[in-house]
Amino acid sequence: MAEQVSRVVVRFAGDSGDGMQLTGGRFGTEAARQGNDIVTLPDFPAEIRAPQGSIAGVSSFQVHFADRDIVTPGEDLDVLVAMNPAALKVHLPSLRRGGILITDSSEFTKRNLTHAGYQTDPLTEGVLEASYQLVSLDLTSVTAEAVAPFGLKRKAVARTRNMFALGLVSWLYSRDMAPTRDWLQTRFAAQPEIRDANLAALEAGWNYGENTETFAVRYEVAPTTQAPGRYRQISGSRATALGLLAASVASGLPLFLGAYPITPASDLLHELGKRKAFGVQTFQAEDEIAAVGAALGASFGGALGVTTTSGPGLALKQEMINLAVMTELPLVVIDVQRAGPSTGMPTKNEQADLLQALWGRNGESPIPVIAPNSPADCFRAAFEACRIALTHRTPVIMLSDAYLANGSEPWMIPDATALPVIDPGFATLPNTEDGGFAPYRRDPLTLDRPWALPGTPDLQHRIGGLEKSDGMGAVSYDGNNHDTMVRLRADHIARIPVSDAVWDDPSGMAKLAVVGWGSTWGSITAAVRRVRELGLPIAQIHIRNLNPLPANLGALLRRADRVIVPEINLGQFATILRAKYLVDARSWSRIRGMPLTVSELTEYLLSEVEEVQHV
Amino acid sequence: MAEQVSRVVVRFAGDSGDGMQLTGGRFGTEAARQGNDIVTLPDFPAEIRAPQGSIAGVSSFQVHFADRDIVTPGEDLDVLVAMNPAALKVHLPSLRRGGILITDSSEFTKRNLTHAGYQTDPLTEGVLEASYQLVSLDLTSVTAEAVAPFGLKRKAVARTRNMFALGLVSWLYSRDMAPTRDWLQTRFAAQPEIRDANLAALEAGWNYGENTETFAVRYEVAPTTQAPGRYRQISGSRATALGLLAASVASGLPLFLGAYPITPASDLLHELGKRKAFGVQTFQAEDEIAAVGAALGASFGGALGVTTTSGPGLALKQEMINLAVMTELPLVVIDVQRAGPSTGMPTKNEQADLLQALWGRNGESPIPVIAPNSPADCFRAAFEACRIALTHRTPVIMLSDAYLANGSEPWMIPDATALPVIDPGFATLPNTEDGGFAPYRRDPLTLDRPWALPGTPDLQHRIGGLEKSDGMGAVSYDGNNHDTMVRLRADHIARIPVSDAVWDDPSGMAKLAVVGWGSTWGSITAAVRRVRELGLPIAQIHIRNLNPLPANLGALLRRADRVIVPEINLGQFATILRAKYLVDARSWSRIRGMPLTVSELTEYLLSEVEEVQHV
Amino acid sequence: MSENQDQTHAQGGLSKVPLSATPLKRKDFTSDQEVRWCPGCGDYAILSAVQGLLPELGIARENTVVISGIGCSSRFPYYLNSYGMHSIHGRALTIATGLAITRPDLAIMVITGDGDALSIGGNHLIHALRRNVNITILLFNNRIYGLTKGQFSPTSEVGKITKSSPAGSLDTPVNAVSLALGAEATFVARSIDADRAHLTSVLRAAFEHRGSSLVEIYQNCPIFNDGAWDALTAPDSEGVIRLEAGQPVLASGGRLGVVQASDGHLELAPVSEVGLEKVIVHDPTATDPTRAFALSRLTDSGLMRRSPIGIFRKVDRPCYDDLSREQIATAQGRVSPDLHGKTSQLQALLAGDDTWAVS
Amino acid sequence: MSENQDQTHAQGGLSKVPLSATPLKRKDFTSDQEVRWCPGCGDYAILSAVQGLLPELGIARENTVVISGIGCSSRFPYYLNSYGMHSIHGRALTIATGLAITRPDLAIMVITGDGDALSIGGNHLIHALRRNVNITILLFNNRIYGLTKGQFSPTSEVGKITKSSPAGSLDTPVNAVSLALGAEATFVARSIDADRAHLTSVLRAAFEHRGSSLVEIYQNCPIFNDGAWDALTAPDSEGVIRLEAGQPVLASGGRLGVVQASDGHLELAPVSEVGLEKVIVHDPTATDPTRAFALSRLTDSGLMRRSPIGIFRKVDRPCYDDLSREQIATAQGRVSPDLHGKTSQLQALLAGDDTWAVS
Numbered sequence A, B: 001m002a003e004q005v006s007r008v009v010v011r012f013a014g015d016s017g018d019g020m021q022l023t024g025g026r027f028g029t030e031a032a033r034q035g036n037d038i039v040t041l042p043d044f045p046a047e048i049r050a051p052q053g054s055i056a057g058v059s060s061f062q063v064h065f066a067d068r069d070i071v072t073p074g075e076d077l078d079v080l081v082a083m084n085p086a087a088l089k090v091h092l093p094s095l096r097r098g099g100i101l102i103t104d105s106s107e108f109t110k111r112n113l114t115h116a117g118y119q120t121d122p123l124t125e126g127v128l129e130a131s132y133q134l135v136s137l138d139l140t141s142v143t144a145e146a147v148a149p150f151g152l153k154r155k156a157v158a159r160t161r162n163m164f165a166l167g168l169v170s171w172l173y174s175r176d177m178a179p180t181r182d183w184l185q186t187r188f189a190a191q192p193e194i195r196d197a198n199l200a201a202l203e204a205g206w207n208y209g210e211n212t213e214t215f216a217v218r219y220e221v222a223p224t225t226q227a228p229g230r231y232r233q234i235s236g237s238r239a240t241a242l243g244l245l246a247a248s249v250a251s252g253l254p255l256f257l258g259a260y261p262i263t264p265a266s267d268l269l270h271e272l273g274k275r276k277a278f279g280v281q282t283f284q285a286e287d288e289i290a291a292v293g294a295a296l297g298a299s300f301g302g303a304l305g306v307t308t309t310s311g312p313g314l315a316l317k318q319e320m321i322n323l324a325v326m327t328e329l330p331l332v333v334i335d336v337q338r339a340g341p342s343t344g345m346p347t348k349n350e351q352a353d354l355l356q357a358l359w360g361r362n363g364e365s366p367i368p369v370i371a372p373n374s375p376a377d378c379f380r381a382a383f384e385a386c387r388i389a390l391t392h393r394t395p396v397i398m399l400s401d402a403y404l405a406n407g408s409e410p411w412m413i414p415d416a417t418a419l420p421v422i423d424p425g426f427a428t429l430p431n432t433e434d435g436g437f438a439p440y441r442r443d444p445l446t447l448d449r450p451w452a453l454p455g456t457p458d459l460q461h462r463i464g465g466l467e468k469s470d471g472m473g474a475v476s477y478d479g480n481n482h483d484t485m486v487r488l489r490a491d492h493i494a495r496i497p498v499s500d501a502v503w504d505d506p507s508g509m510a511k512l513a514v515v516g517w518g519s520t521w522g523s524i525t526a527a528v529r530r531v532r533e534l535g536l537p538i539a540q541i542h543i544r545n546l547n548p549l550p551a552n553l554g555a556l557l558r559r560a561d562r563v564i565v566p567e568i569n570l571g572q573f574a575t576i577l578r579a580k581y582l583v584d585a586r587s588w589s590r591i592r593g594m595p596l597t598v599s600e601l602t603e604y605l606l607s608e609v610e611e612v613q614h615v
Numbered sequence C, D: 001m002s003e004n005q006d007q008t009h010a011q012g013g014l015s016k017v018p019l020s021a022t023p024l025k026r027k028d029f030t031s032d033q034e035v036r037w038c039p040g041c042g043d044y045a046i047l048s049a050v051q052g053l054l055p056e057l058g059i060a061r062e063n064t065v066v067i068s069g070i071g072c073s074s075r076f077p078y079y080l081n082s083y084g085m086h087s088i089h090g091r092a093l094t095i096a097t098g099l100a101i102t103r104p105d106l107a108i109m110v111i112t113g114d115g116d117a118l119s120i121g122g123n124h125l126i127h128a129l130r131r132n133v134n135i136t137i138l139l140f141n142n143r144i145y146g147l148t149k150g151q152f153s154p155t156s157e158v159g160k161i162t163k164s165s166p167a168g169s170l171d172t173p174v175n176a177v178s179l180a181l182g183a184e185a186t187f188v189a190r191s192i193d194a195d196r197a198h199l200t201s202v203l204r205a206a207f208e209h210r211g212s213s214l215v216e217i218y219q220n221c222p223i224f225n226d227g228a229w230d231a232l233t234a235p236d237s238e239g240v241i242r243l244e245a246g247q248p249v250l251a252s253g254g255r256l257g258v259v260q261a262s263d264g265h266l267e268l269a270p271v272s273e274v275g276l277e278k279v280i281v282h283d284p285t286a287t288d289p290t291r292a293f294a295l296s297r298l299t300d301s302g303l304m305r306r307s308p309i310g311i312f313r314k315v316d317r318p319c320y321d322d323l324s325r326e327q328i329a330t331a332q333g334r335v336s337p338d339l340h341g342k343t344s345q346l347q348a349l350l351a352g353d354d355t356w357a358v359s
Ligand SMILES: Cc1ncc(C[n+]2csc(CCOP(=O)(O)OP(=O)(O)O)c2C)c(N)n1
Pocket: A260, A261, A262, A263, A288, A312, A313, A316, A343, C070, C071, C072, C073, C074, C088, C089, C112, C113, C114, C115, C116, C117, C140, C142, C144, C145, C146, C147, C148, C153
């Protein structure tokens, strides 16, 4: 009876208090549980709770779900739920022509309309119906009726409107409601009236779809074919926290997090704060400098020292990170990038901290940099950052971003017993002829230095920020020694093994390569797919290790006639590629605080591919 | 009677307490006054006053003077004055075979020899005489005798030894002693015995040369032909301070310096602290962040806000500099670079903060960067940094370094009345249709924004670190606006006019271009001269504006078959040139805490030139 | 310090700020920006008190400057029609310091929060206070990080459960008044968002003080820390202890009085038992800060069931910016302060005292 | 706080540090590095006192860690044969904090200077003190920036002429003890480089204190600030006022005594006039810090002709690192603290509570 569709984009939008994050999150989970691939994108109001009903206070959550592998949260909406005029104002432009628009007419009051900047009520003008399937109902009344038996206060009743909306949209896409009902049971177990009211609202929404003739058709999105296994949905923040935790278990070193709250990195502090049973100690410091200092101190003592922050905080931490470079101690720095410069747009996305991460310190200060490419990939990237830091005794920066941190996707749960062991290989014995300890006597192959912990008898030694003599590590002002050490430090990082880059070109005929890093992987991959669907050849290269770069990258780039680097910055990675490989890597950038637009990128790539393939 | 020589390098070396800086400085001034071109290079012991007579405590001052234009402090010494064994140990390797070695034999005690790591007394071994003209005298006794009439304490007597040495070397090079005598008269006017003792010691040194037959020949270095005018000798620190002061006068804005002491930048704070008669307010802040914050606050109020620091301090200031980028307020940041990373070698030279200056901030944060190329050139660079900051409303970073700050050279005193006027062009009237003030309504040509000072009626407005709407400058989270603003900020800085780069190639046949920036100008110029003296063609390009780069630079680079970039870092400017112009700029680097060695660079350039010219 | 200088310093905090030509009204200080705090936020009341007070001070609007850091409270400048800067987290005082040193003609206010001023910005606070820069500091204390959505702050009580301290925070809270007194502050006061009259009077005194005036304002954050100050007004609490110069220090509607223990610390005792004559009389102008410090310890930072409000300390000390300008004036002597007239002096300096001519 | 926890905290500062198997001697703590301070620098005496004290504490050498910032004093770690880090300017306490939280088995010392601790590092100092992290802090106060060759520091007197203040500095000096007390410190003491016995006894008490112990040490810098403390021993000075628990607080060889004024602040008075019974008796363990604060104000920071030395305050309060470890222990319950045994727990966490299977 239901019409089969392949992929759907739904956005729930309303006032901050309307529970849109919860509703959208739940709808995404429903879809994932039913075997769809999903990608989600929350969008919070900037900073402070803005006045009710205002444009600034609009909160939204988008769910893209499909019967096949998808990589972006989607762009053109199939369904928009707009709980008030402000939400309609902000989000209507994203709804595709013919899409379904669900609104709560009771919220279209004079006051709210003015707040949203409407002169007249758009619901009554008849123009919306011309372009969209408008479903405008008095959600407040219908919900109130449904939850009447439970004796809730007016405000509490209003808070169940979101479940009505969820029920309605769930009906529309033929979702199985049982898991959501279970979830409500658990969530509100302690407040029976709230639980029952929410269940009733959910039911009412579903029934509304079932019983009225509002919708001409109902849809079904078949499960995708996924690798067999057990799955969960995971956000980038949570995946990062789990990756760090897994590295702690895999290395046997307790995890210490030094952090100062900053959007959008604070969730890592919140997540890890809950992991005391794993021996995780979280320290909310007085500022970013103290946070990274404490992490370095913990590292010095043999813990897995981690600090988390966003761009402005990274700037503050650089002096201390440089001390970690000089002392060659492990340190994991996670920068959840946001839109800059300065305070910029703190809740919005950007990937403009790459050069800061690589070069934002005084002197020659080489550091490995890693970037995950999707929310779930944050797990692997965080684990790898820890592994490199611990085994090579170096600070490592992981560049996540606001989109990765808040976005989520299904994730096949890894087998904890199969995690690679991380061996910190602490020094326990003297390493000089006379029974002393030379803290900078390096492994000849990897150039890693030995790492001896306080408490180890006979290996007492002093390290610090002054230049040190090769081997012994004593303070040295010798010019030739300094030149040697500067080069040794650079070489040490350059030797860290990283996986080869992959030239992904199913056609085998591509002349144009698009190169990306970090969270733009989703948009780029989607755009590349569209180009290929149109029968045009295009190669994709995605880089996770930004320093050192894969050894084969130069060769891959030279294989292409044209190299395009889409980024959410003014071409930072393009700069690196050009400098290092002398290839004419062309930057394509859109810096709008959100993921790159697939359609726009596709169009650009198409024109470029046509140029290189046919000329 | 005296033998004419063209150029001479003299180094005075001794214990920190021996007054070598004073002696060398004075000898340099003498030479400059007599019309020689000079370049000087002081070398302080690292950080703390080390034990007397120790290697770590050796302090030296080198003077290169010539009958023609010179550009480096020289390398192979003609004369070494070594006041004690440690000074001999450290500096003997720099003395050329056949050079003159003057030592104070009374300091070659058992204790001092051990301190310096000598098993036996090198003065008595007879080997020094084989390679050098050794003049070993008991300076302590001869000086004591000379100053006996003035009844000084033992310690004070010892402190006049340096004047004996100065007198002796001055005799050797036929210097005119009158100015030095005058200078001593003034300096010690308040302490007549000290004054007279120093004069006597100076005289005694001169007479020692005159009367004994120690030296076979005496030398003369003729004056160079310099442009007519009045000259003085000037160090980079002083020139920088004067440049800032001149900009304050030229703009009519009071100078405010916020600084936190750090080697080798502290002298700027000390210099400007003395300029209260010019209305200069210096503020020694609690840290680097407060220092730059105060400077930005002063700028906001309409002063010429300046902050001075070195590498680690720059790292700390970046978050505040980024606020200046966002608020588009003038701010002059002077980074006197030193050897890093981390604390590194704080008294040694390096030019490894270039990438930090350009890119060490979160987000897209473009900033003009200027580097002086010689001590005297710091005047012009500092003045220009202020001019750009004030007229274009932007932070500007000037990259000086330890060598420039401490080095000195003759300088033709500029005419204060001929300084270009700097017009800050404050806004005084509303600039919107409705009589309001739009702080980001830019000049369409330069993209500079209007700058209205607190206290100006009717122009009240608020600025800050959040992204702002184009024109009005209200807080904006709009994605498209952000993209616009990111590009506008970049474009604004890119449009700042800078002088074209010069392709300096007298032969007109060069295929190899050597490109430099900052203080390596001296070494590179000297090496280029040597290459040309050998009849080989080579082009030199020196860049003072590192951002924006000269508009013609790409064309110049492409004119060369090979581009070499010598730097005291691992190739930071080479990275920029490669990325921007896609030319195979090759880095040549020696990171030894001191200027590039001319002979080594010459050798390298010779082999490269031969390769490109003959193949 | 010469007599003459002392006189200068004795002038009030606004003595060098031009007056407004015409009387101003509250609405003159209202900007066109929509106020974006949460409904019920204590920040509204504070904004309103400031907007009410400023016209009364009589100073020119354009000579009023507000510098803030980052935090909910730090959005304040947008809502006040004056010059303003919404700067970066914890650093407002550094910016204000540079401005105050160079511009005696401005009334400079710093708006900051408990996180902004006491966590990341703690060092700048103590240094501004000891320098005594002429700035009025409003510290909005809601005992929480509001803007970042609810982590504990340096003023949160031990054991506070927040997103970042799910098992309870461990840090002993900072007492802003004690800290300021330990940092040589010359003016330290405390008030409450809800008490408009008290807040206005304290703020007025703060503006009139020449030097750094710190005003801690207990502010409610209904979203992330609602009722943080409710214990102060709970019926069984000892509650707010009002400090008024020359008055005995009483609590609980006069039932309790503050008395000095033998070792100098202060305690509350029933007035009926100890007698009113034993109750200390408040003197904020005492040179030695010990008594003010003792008063600051009456706050039970954990429970917050009692706390003094009012002006703890108000003493005269030359302020940094005045001294800095005096050094300039002294150095300039009778020389024209007009920089354009300084060309010949500059010429002399460019030359230095050791030059030679080449012809 | 449970009884059980209180017991833990009551243990001394070194209670969790392993003891040395064999008795150690001074030379065991002497590193092979040549000491590079200037001749006559007060730092030598402090180093020597520490090298003398450490063996007496009986703890294992390898469990001793020194973290320093940057400054002359901060070269200290190189000279002590223990684990050490010469870190960056002002930040030693942050590093020590992370180390202390994760490693209860280490005796952690922080070496810092008046610039390092009170200027750039002031914020970390006040936060470490209020958190009461188990660290012994030695603040070498020479009232000058030594390493950068002589600029005034936060403890320099007003009017100080230095390279960076040719017309005299303007900043009111910080009183480190007052500041620490305002920042909720549990252990605050002061000593003098030259008084080896006093210094050793104060340092011993500091090590034995569980929590942050701040010891300010008056240190002479013969090169850039020679005689900064000489007024204290000048014949006509009131001089050093020794604080000893349970003893009356006297100065000038017993001629003067410290008495309390009516408003709680302290003054010196001739004992013969006021009578010994009026002289206050020192009790560093008083819960309320008012008296300790009053004592701290006896220092005349400008002239430095009198100043108390000894332990101002020493009170028990749970320390941050112990509490943090207790939270872990509580959360772990009976679960094995061996991380390698945590794989199954990790597996459960990786899965979360909402999973589905694809087959
Ligand atoms: C360098 C930096 N670190 C962290 C942040 C994130 N941040 C913004 S405001 C804030 C704390 C706000 O608390 P408070 O100062 O008490 O102000 P409130 O919001 O409670 O008024 C934090 C941690 C930031 N913006 N910049």
